[in-house]
Amino acid sequence: MKSFLETVQNYDYVKFTLFLEEVFFKSDRLVRQYLYLELKHGSSKLVEHFLHRFSEEEMNRFRSEMVKQKELERDEFWKGEERMLEIIKNMPTLVKEALATNKQNMENLLQNREMLKSLEPYYYSDQTLGKLKPPAFKEIPERGEIIDLPEPSTAVIQQENIYKLISERTTLRDFKTDELSLEELSWLLWATQGVRKYIPEEKKIFRTVPSGGDRHPFETYLAVNRITGLNPGLYRFLSREHRLLFLKAEPDLVEILTDIGRGQPYVGNCAVCFIWSAIPQRTEWRYANQAKKNILIEAGHVGQNLYLATEAAGCGTCGIAAYDQKKVDELLELDGVDEFVIYLAPVGR
Numbered sequence: 001m002k003s004f005l006e007t008v009q010n011y012d013y014v015k016f017t018l019f020l021e022e023v024f025f026k027s028d029r030l031v032r033q034y035l036y037l038e039l040k041h042g043s044s045k046l047v048e049h050f051l052h053r054f055s056e057e058e059m060n061r062f063r064s065e066m067v068k069q070k071e072l073e074r075d076e077f078w079k080g081e082e083r084m085l086e087i088i089k090n091m092p093t094l095v096k097e098a099l100a101t102n103k104q105n106m107e108n109l110l111q112n113r114e115m116l117k118s119l120e121p122y123y124y125s126d127q128t129l130g131k132l133k134p135p136a137f138k139e140i141p142e143r144g145e146i147i148d149l150p151e152p153s154t155a156v157i158q159q160e161n162i163y164k165l166i167s168e169r170t171t172l173r174d175f176k177t178d179e180l181s182l183e184e185l186s187w188l189l190w191a192t193q194g195v196r197k198y199i200p201e202e203k204k205i206f207r208t209v210p211s212g213g214d215r216h217p218f219e220t221y222l223a224v225n226r227i228t229g230l231n232p233g234l235y236r237f238l239s240r241e242h243r244l245l246f247l248k249a250e251p252d253l254v255e256i257l258t259d260i261g262r263g264q265p266y267v268g269n270c271a272v273c274f275i276w277s278a279i280p281q282r283t284e285w286r287y288a289n290q291a292k293k294n295i296l297i298e299a300g301h302v303g304q305n306l307y308l309a310t311e312a313a314g315c316g317t318c319g320i321a322a323y324d325q326k327k328v329d330e331l332l333e334l335d336g337v338d339e340f341v342i343y344l345a346p347v348g349r
């Protein structure tokens with residue numbers, strides 16, 4: 001095992017990065033196993049690369065677990081070694097693939113830049129052609145279990161000073177195991193997708209966040225771990241009604257979310273994870289090819305409101321763009337074409 005660690009520690013920059021990426025993206029469990037190996041062998045060089053992912057509490061737990069080293073050696077916990085040796089064996093192929101993909105990426109990047117630009121305002125969209133406006137809200141199933149939320153209220157706000165909120169806003173990844181209250185959740189949902197005004201006959205909505213042509217392409221899903229009064233599981237926010245629709249209980253939600261977050265533990269161990277999907281057609285109806293640019297900009301507005309609203313309520317969040325697209329769409333039973341996840345944000349105290 002020592003020689004395994006030596007091999008990795010002697011890797012050059014490219015190989016070392018590829019090794020870490022492989023370990024990270026395979027699973028959180030593998031990261032922990034690797035970290036554990038290092039601690040076991042008194043090596044700390046690589047541990048430092050993982051430190052930001054784990055709380056002090058977790059690091060102490062790893063250390064104290066080392067005392068039980070002998071027992072653990074017989075445990076299946078060590079099966080991760082095999083996978084890591086595989087990565088080492090596969091390193092020449094990984095390097096070759098990385099070089100080829102990098103070259104391909106450079107070509108794609110130029111194409112991608114076009115997406116960032118604004119188009120001439122002749123969209124010839126469905127709106128131009130007089131086609132029906134898509135629904136502003138997703139349907140509520142007839143037999144769905146609906147949960148009332150308290151009215152959004154300033155009672156949960158601890159910091160009102162906008163200057164302080166903006167200057168002290170920071171990403172939070174190290175969550176306590178505290179529950180959040182339903183009142184706090186209600187505030188965060190309102191701040192991110194709350195409906196200020198709705199004109200049904202025009203299918204026109206105004207929310208607490210801006211949206212080009214008031215198209216509002218997002219739906220909010222919640223993966224709830226610790227909200228007082230809510231059973232853990234998956235929910236959809238009914239923004240017009242300011243209520244929740246219970247979707248399903250999901251055992252092992254912490255592990256599932258961590259895996260979806262490509263091993264980032266805070267995606268799983270938060271009190272609640274906000275998961276925003278996009279229904280592109282709502283925006284495409286008006287903006288056609290320009291829709292993609294608008295949708296991404298607007299996701300940023302939603303995310304920033306969550307950052308500020310959590311900060312105001314004495315909790316915090318971390319925007320997450322590094323997630324497994326297929327797994328999260330499958331979890332929420334989204335088709336990945338007309339609706340798919342575009343942004344995640346775990347929240348906790």
Ligand SMILES: Cc1cc2nc3c(=O)[nH]c(=O)nc-3n(C[C@H](O)[C@H](O)[C@H](O)COP(=O)(O)O)c2cc1C
Binds near residue numbers: 169318319322323
């Ligand atoms: C669009 C976006 C995607 C992000 N994705 C991740 C992510 O996948 N994992 C993560 O740990 N942090 C993620 N972050 C958080 C950034 O790393 C963080 O904002 C940055 O380090 C600056 O820190 P600050 O927010 O405290 O100023 C993301 C932030 C944004 C805005």
